Amino acid sequence: MCRFVVWIFLCFAATALFLTRSVLAGDVTCSGIVPMRHRNDVISIKDFGGVGDGKTLNTKAFRAAIYRIEHLRRRGGTLLYIPPGVYLTESFNLTSHMTLYLSKDAVIRATQDTGSWPLIAPLPSYGRGRELPGGRYMSFIHADGVHDVIITGENGTIDGQGEVWWNMWRQRTLQFTRPNLIELINSRNIIISNVIFKDSPFWNIHPVYCRNVVVQFVTILAPFDSPNTDGIDPDSSSNVCIEDSYISTGDDLIAVKSGWDEYGIAYGRPSSGITIRRITGSSPFAGIAVGSETSGGVQNVFAEHINLYNMGVGIHLKTDIGRGGVIRNITVSNVYMEKARTGIKIAGNVGDHPDDNFNPNALPVVKGVVIRDVWGVDILQPGSIIGLKNSPFTGICLSKINLHGKIKPGTAPWKCSDVSGGAVGVSPWPCSELTSPGQTGSCSSFI
Ligand SMILES: *[C@@H]1O[C@H](CO)[C@@H](O)[C@H](O)[C@H]1NC(C)=O
Ligand SMILES: *[C@@H]1O[C@H](CO)[C@@H](O)[C@H](O)[C@H]1NC(C)=O
Ligand SMILES: *[C@@H]1O[C@H](CO)[C@@H](O)[C@H](O)[C@H]1NC(C)=O
Secondary structure, rough: HHHHHHHHHHHHHHHHHEEOOOOOOOOOOOOOOOOOOOOOEEEEEHHOOOOOOEEEEEEHHHHHHHHHHHHHHHOOEEEEEOOOEEEEEEEEEOOEEEEEEOOOOOEEEEEOOHHHOOOOOOOOOOOOOOOOOOEOOOEEEEOOOOEEEEEEOOEEEEEEHHHHHHHHHOOOOOOOOOOOEEEEEEOOOEEEOOOEEEEOOOOOEEEOEEEEEEEOOOOOEOOOOOOOOOOOOOOOOHHHHHEEEEEEOOOOOOOEEEOHHHHHHHHHOOOEEEEEEEEEEEEEEEEEEEEEOOOEEEEEEEEEEEEEEEEEEEEEEOOOOOOEEEEEEEEEEEEEEEEEEEEEEEEEOOOOOOOOOOOOOOOOOOEEEEEEEEEEEEEEEEEEEEEOOOOEEEEEEEEEEEEEOOOOOOOOOEEEOOEEEEEEEEOOOOOHHOOOOOOOHHHHHHO
């Protein structure tokens, strides 16, 4: 009898724990930000002459299908179905009220004929291409000024075949900035879910000047040595929610941005309301990053339940003199990292300017950053927080952080300068800037 009572008790306790955990962690989702729409009107790329043999160029088929969606304007929008097969194509534009649906085993593959790639104007908040002056190559899948767009399906693949572009970068033969795999400009109410992104020429998913964007259940893959293949870069955008995804690329997994130096300051468009949760991945650069292009400001970023393996830097906030912009109210919590060069890095000296016309008096402001519940093993350097002499970072709060590994002999685990804030339960013990009397325990009073 007694054993039975104990068993019941344990069972109740386990159930309660399970419910609490799923309410706290598992059940919070991006749903509700953008309604998932059902489309009654369905067309197939095959209806427009699409051939999935991996050789035939399907540019005309994609453009014709999307022209049909744009001009026939069926009530409730149209779903463009991509059946199994490999559909080679040049870049194409999306339109409003459409779903691009990739079936299982469907691949939309970018041509490697870089000579035919269209050029478009630089983004005003960058003033030039990110890599080279002048225009830039249009993204493989492109959308400008659209709304109500869904890219989804049964985990089909969008393949950028980026190798030719990486080689042009390596050999310094690029004439303009490489294309993103998907760029959404000035758009709203976008869902990207259940798709695999592979071998992007440059950044993978780039929503810029957008609002209400959901990215969930995606897989993003590019080799470790592929240059600048960032996973997801919300840029001068608001209300962006990214969750339940696996990202392994050659650059930052997720980097929140808002324009570059004098161009970004003049354009003045911040990123705000960015939610990131349940992301797993690997990269030689950063896991969760803010920057380095933050000239329009970045605020209200919340990232939680992040698992990182084989990283350059786990959590990285980065900016520089000339950037301007206010980075504030950034929270990153519940991070597990295994094998990283640096666990946590906040830096005001990353360099990298568009030209010599940046304003040396445009100092960035970094304030109200909470990093809590971080567990790391095999971490070479736990932390580095280097503020600016004339614009010290303030309200930097570290709480319940354990970052362990073989620290280089003779080096301090934490490097800090021009920073103030607090630290509670941080191991190894952080720098005196964060732990002097009056600082410790003050974590709750920032932001
Ligand atoms: C696609 O969009 C770009 C940029 O908005 C535009 O320059 C180009 O003409 C469009 N291409 C087609 C085929 O509509
Ligand atoms: C697609 O991938 C996601 C994320 O990895 C996974 O949760 C989902 O079950 C997959 N769906 C299908 C239809 O395979
Ligand atoms: C800070 O950001 C969170 C979202 O991460 C938001 O809910 C909260 O209202 C923001 N706080 C302030 C003071 O803006």
